[in-house]
Amino acid sequence: MTEVMAPMDGKILHVKAKVGERVQEDQTVAVMEAMKMEIQIVAPVAGTVVEIRVEPGQAVDPDTIVAVIQ
């Protein structure tokens, strides 16, 4: 299991990946906004998304788990 963490303080704009979806390494899992800039949160490894733990509009920080990949 690999946790995809939010890289910085900000707000989730969109969640791109779906539970059960197979993602490649570096594929965008979610898009967040920080300092009025859109940041792509990417999968650190290839695998299957087993859990999405954020939703659009949610505030996040570096301790927030965005998704879990198996």
Next chain:
Amino acid sequence: MNEALWAGFEGLLLGVSHLTLGHLVMLVIGGLLLYLGIRHGFEPLLLVPIGFGAILVNIPLAGLMEKGGILRTFYDAGVLTEIFPLLIFVGIGAMTDFTPLLENPKILLLGAAGQFGIFSTLLLALALGFTRPESVSIGIIGACDGPTAIYVTSRFAPHLLGAVSVAAYSYMSLVPLIQPPIMKLLTTEREKNVVMAPVRKSVSGRTKILFPIVATVLTSIIAPLGTPLMGMIMLGNLLKESGVVARLKQASEQEIANVVTLLLGLSIGATMQAERFLKIETLLIMVLGLVAIALDTVMGLLFGKLMCLATRGKINPLIGAAGISAFPMAARVAQTEGQRYNKKNYLLMHAMGANTGGQIGSVMAAAIMLSVLRGLGIG
């Protein structure tokens, strides 16, 4: 009767008969600034009033910059007295979050390194025959910080205000085009791929309140002539961090900043009269301004490389490019470029630290220059 009609008709044509080629060129330049601001979104808050000011002041016989003219009144009241750039600084302070810098204070060094281009450009301007006060005003374009450039130039070389301001704001908006090739050229593949650990917020509210007060006292003791600049930016930041004067904070970053931006832009545009602006030195200033910003980027990156080495690869040198002021544009460029080379690279907050360090650095650089000029008996 006929003579009276003819005289009246001639009166209507006075404007046209006084129109020179210089006026026409400046009308086109004013239009170009408006085009860049409106169509391409290049610093529109400034380029739109500057462009329109430039058009207004190049209408023959309108006299907007003559004594008593509306633009001359704005200029005398706000630019000559340095009030406009200083009020803008209160707003910038109220908008700036110094947390990333406080989380990692050594990044301030990148903000200092990012100012060396200013001094190199100063020497270059001196070599090209500009006077000392003019050279300082040209070098400060490298700070990539409009209000600082305006403050220094209005003090030492007000006749260059139009050219220096247009160069400063144009290049600020072009930072996303100017910096990436330099960043690519000066860093190795390995350096570009350095992933930095996330910035965690551990700075206390008390530290954030104390920072603007301590920073003002310390920097002002070192360079007293920079106190107006540093004092105003830190006052704005104290309004933000104290949390007890929300109305003043809002007024500083919105109402006051908006009104002053409009009047400052118009006043700067008003200095672009054909006979003052259409000179070879304007062209030289544009070139030197570009050199200054490029050199600042180079110095920030080189220092970033040094810090990367000193920390055994914990700092990505790309954030060094954000050591120039241009806030928050330069930090965004570092994020974009960092993620271009490594998708897992999130440099934004680190670069914000360097960027806010650059803001302090540019004010300090200006303060040091003011002190040096005072030492030389100028100003």
